[in-house]
Amino acid sequence: MKKIVMIFILLILSSNLFAQDKGRLAGKVTDKSNNDVPLPGVNLLIDGTYYGAATDFDGNYIIENISSGTYNISVSFIGYKAMKFTEIVVKANSTTNLNVELEETSLTIEQDVIVVGEKPLLDVEETQSKTTIG
Numbered sequence: 001m002k003k004i005v006m007i008f009i010l011l012i013l014s015s016n017l018f019a020q021d022k023g024r025l026a027g028k029v030t031d032k033s034n035n036d037v038p039l040p041g042v043n044l045l046i047d048g049t050y051y052g053a054a055t056d057f058d059g060n061y062i063i064e065n066i067s068s069g070t071y072n073i074s075v076s077f078i079g080y081k082a083m084k085f086t087e088i089v090v091k092a093n094s095t096t097n098l099n100v101e102l103e104e105t106s107l108t109i110e111q112d113v114i115v116v117g118e119k120p121l122l123d124v125e126e127t128q129s130k131t132t133i134g
Helices: 002-019
Strands: 023-032 041-045 052-054 060-067 068-077 085-089 093-097 100-101
Touching: 023 085, 041 060, 052 060, 060 068, 085 093, 085 100, 093 100
Parallel strands: 023 093, 023 100
Antiparallel strands: 023 060, 041 052, 041 068, 068 085
């Protein structure tokens, strides 16, 4: 019985050692031209991973449980220029702060938006038969 208890304690201690190599990324996203007004709903993504976050009502965000290392961070929000931060270092057991100031942008009427679509020759989901002559 003592051996089982000792093995169980060793397993718990060893799992804590492996779990400590995680860090977090936190900060605030604001509008650069509007006296640092916080921006809610801004998307922040760590390139090459599934980690990301959206800012809260006050423009704050936190991305937790990030393995220690160097990452590229993409920041995007509709109506603002997308930004990419490179070589952001996340250390184990610490919080890396990244505050972002976004600049407004707009699409002009001269910019063309091209949508290309294609109708399949045969729709397998269709339950009726019909003939189209073109």
